[in-house]
Amino acid sequence: MLSARSARLAVFASGNGSNFEALASAASRGELGGSIVALLSDQPQAFALERARRHGIEALTPPTGRFRTRLEDETPWIDALRERAVDAVLLAGFMRRIHSPILGAFAGRILNLHPSLLPSFPGLDAIGQAWRHGARVTGCTVHVVEDGLDTGPIVAQAAVDVRDDDTLETLGARVHAAEHALYPAAVRRWLTEPWHVDGRRLVFGATEASHG
Numbered sequence: 001m002l003s004a005r006s007a008r009l010a011v012f013a014s015g016n017g018s019n020f021e022a023l024a025s026a027a028s029r030g031e032l033g034g035s036i037v038a039l040l041s042d043q044p045q046a047f048a049l050e051r052a053r054r055h056g057i058e059a060l061t062p063p064t065g066r067f068r069t070r071l072e073d074e075t076p077w078i079d080a081l082r083e084r085a086v087d088a089v090l091l092a093g094f095m096r097r098i099h100s101p102i103l104g105a106f107a108g109r110i111l112n113l114h115p116s117l118l119p120s121f122p123g124l125d126a127i128g129q130a131w132r133h134g135a136r137v138t139g140c141t142v143h144v145v146e147d148g149l150d151t152g153p154i155v156a157q158a159a160v161d162v163r164d165d166d167t168l169e170t171l172g173a174r175v176h177a178a179e180h181a182l183y184p185a186a187v188r189r190w191l192t193e194p195w196h197v198d199g200r201r202l203v204f205g206a207t208e209a210s211h212g
């Protein structure tokens, strides 16, 4: 459990934002366990920004600097979160690595969604990686963000069978559908139920050491 009161959430997204849409729709139905107070994007053309405006959620594009795979200066991003009293950050198709200033300011309070069953197929094009590898089962993972590539304690996973007649497109569509169901449910559980971390394992259930 992250906090006793309803959590204030920010979502980071770089592109289409279909997972942002799933989160925002769940929030508007009161099913996310918190409210989304801002959508932050590193891409001014991202459709996710338009989705946010349609939901009446503030859409922001803080500066990114000169680099492609990370934010050159994370300070304006942290400032935007602090100004809005954000409790937790949800990465939803955010295509840059997060580093120590944000990780330090929001330690243990950032979740990521990844389109494979981690630790298989971290990094870019995870659905294509699983497809080309010939995996029989793939899926999606929600995990706490640490300073590693798609590492961090796992909150939830969903498996997706790879069918013999699948194409990359049909497989991708089923992984995305699984993501749209998994991420809001995982966020709600993480925000509203007691949990603790035991080694690498995030375990739901009350103990003296539980957050919340």
Ligand code: GAR
Pocket: 013, 014, 015, 016, 017, 018, 019, 020, 092, 093, 094, 095, 113, 114, 115, 123, 124, 125, 126, 176, 179
């Ligand atoms: C999702 O499949 C998400 O898992 C993936 O990007 C897609 C974003 O789609 N994220 C990563 O690969 C992060 N490593 P969306 O913009 O429609 O939500």
